[in-house]
């Protein structure tokens with residue numbers, strides 16, 4: 151029996167890692183490198199993620215996998231300082247005292263009440279049908295919504311901000327509020343998450359799995375069963391397919407309609423620039439959310455989190471989500487997007503342009519599902535009604551109410567277990 155895994159992101163790698171040696175595995179990835187959203191650039195002698203990444207203490211499966219692969223010595227827990235840019239000023243937002251300096255006292259009291267209430271909610275299911283906006287205003291009032299949450303929601307979901315469910319918000323608050331009096335600790339693998347991806351790929355190959363570069367343009371079905379796939383124009387026979395691609399991509403490449411599943415899950419894109427810099431930009435802020443008229447939602451000074459000595463230069467991400475292919479951030483050339491970002495950066499940090507040594511820009515359309523109300527009912531199962539077709543990815547239950555590396559690793563494992571149960 152042969153299983154084809156479509157996609158070499160963490161979901162595909164995790165399922166291949168669990169299945170290799172137990173089944174004939176061929177993993178097919180269309181990009182030159184593995185890792186999907188968590189893949190890295192090679193810049194000189196170091197690797198750095200194309201999209202900023204860190205992990206949380208609650209990411210248990212990912213932390214166990216790092217241990218299992220003998221990479222624990224690379225995982226470090228560091229202070230992830232945050233700030234807010236508004237009224238032409240940076241406000242650090244790490245400690246209760248700093249938050250008090252940035253927001254009116256009544257807002258801080260109401261925000262604290264909202265966080266305590268969110269943390270006490272165990273079952274998020276009923277909150278899938280109400281919007282985050284409704285729940286915030288109901289719980290803490292309009293001022294907390296406008297001053298604190300609105301810029302965050304706009305930065306994350308753009309025009310979709312009012313559609314996002316309270317279940318998503320509760321999940322985020324529950325993860326992000328375990329910060330203690332000195333601020334939040336975030337996990338990062340020194341040398342980059344590339345070492346995790348490389349090790350997973352190496353282990354899959356050592357266990358007999360095959361990893362190929364190729365674009366899957368068709369999944370062939372006959373009589374309700376998987377028959378094969380078409381990779382770069384060639385037919386490859388197989389008995390099973392694990393698809394990790396976005397549902398709307400799967401719909402385009404599969405021979406038949408997906409029985410009994412709602413594949414209408416909206417995704418949003420990301421345009422993320424990485425700048426190599428000659429100098430430090432912010433005093434001690436890693437992650438800066440921005441409420442200002444600039445074409446990006448956050449600035450992430452990576453070398454205020456990981457020491458500059460790991461790279462020999464300063465690194466900073468500038469990023470925003472966009473909602474569809476009509477966005478100027480998707481349609482414009484790389485140089486034009488960087489030009490827009492540089493104009494905005496000059497506004498926030500005069501003289502920024504002169505400090506830029508080089509830049510890279512990464513843009514993808516399917517970087518995160520939009521967790522709209524009713525999303526909970528659309529979560530896709532690991533096994534489908536098409537014999538031999540399995541699914542794992544950002545659309546799986548483990549990635550709700552927020553997608554993550556940990557969520558895709560769990561999805562890959564659960565999918566592999568579902569396949570193995572059929573042996």
Ligand SMILES: Cc1cc2nc3c(=O)[nH]c(=O)nc-3n(C[C@H](O)[C@H](O)[C@H](O)COP(=O)(O)OP(=O)(O)OC[C@H]3O[C@@H](n4cnc5c(N)ncnc54)[C@H](O)[C@@H]3O)c2cc1C
Pocket residue numbers: 156157158159160161162178179180181184185186187188201202203204205364365366367394395399420422517518542543544553554555556558
């Ligand atoms: C801006 C940004 C920041 C993030 N920050 C964090 C963070 O700090 N912490 C965290 O835990 N998570 C973070 N994530 C989320 C995390 O990276 C993803 O949830 C996870 O990596 C998704 O893995 P996946 O395998 O499900 O999907 P993907 O990584 O999207 O993998 C799917 C793969 O399928 C391939 N593919 C698609 N179509 C085809 C085809 N037809 N043929 C062959 N291959 C195909 C793609 O090239 C891709 O490699 C972030 C993501 C983004 C975009």
